[in-house]
Structures are given as structure tokens and as C-alpha cells.
Amino acid sequence: MSARRQWVFSNPCGCPFGVMEAGRIDSEAVAFFEFYEVARDVRKALDRGVTAELMDHGRYVSDVYPRMLSSYVCPHEGAKAGAR
Numbered sequence: 001m002s003a004r005r006q007w008v009f010s011n012p013c014g015c016p017f018g019v020m021e022a023g024r025i026d027s028e029a030v031a032f033f034e035f036y037e038v039a040r041d042v043r044k045a046l047d048r049g050v051t052a053e054l055m056d057h058g059r060y061v062s063d064v065y066p067r068m069l070s071s072y073v074c075p076h077e078g079a080k081a082g083a084r
């Protein structure tokens with residue numbers, strides 16, 4: 001088993017909102033299913049533009065974790081396509 005890795009789920013704006021230990025999962029499709037558990041919810045997330053990215057733990061801690069804190073405010077509000 002290699003170093004810890006995480007699947008990080010992000011909103012269309014790029015802000016992460018969810019994380020899951022990758023374990024042996026290295027397929028994005030499988031990761032989506034593991035995360036949402038229900039096919040209908042996977043479809044909803046994909047329709048919404050959610051993305052999943054596999055990254056090592058170091059990058060998660062430096063790049064993603066600070067943006068997972070409840071004190072973090074998405075800076076992209078208003079920049080979303082079609083949102084006014």
C-alpha cells in the first residue's frame with residue numbers, strides 16, 4: 001500500500017466540499033459511487049458539475065484542508081455562470 005491518498009470532491013467553482021480516503025480506489029467513477037452511495041445522487045452531482053480529484057495526503061493538507069474549514073468562505077460567489 002502506498003502513501004495515503006484522498007479523493008477530493010469540489011463544487012463547479014473549484015472549492016472543495018468533501019473528502020474521502022482513497023484506499024484502493026483509483027477510478028473517478030468508483031469514487032463518486034463510494035462517496036454518494038446512490039446512483040441518483042451521483043447523477044445529480046455530475047449534473048451540477050461536481051468534480052473529483054485524487055491527491056496525496058500532503059497536497060490535501062496544504063491545498064484543500066484550509067478550504068474545508070467552516071470559517072472558509074467561497075470567493076467565487078457571483079462568478080458562477082448564470083448566477084446573478
Ligand SMILES: [Zn+2]
Pocket residue numbers: 011013014015074075076077
Ligand atoms: Zn468557490
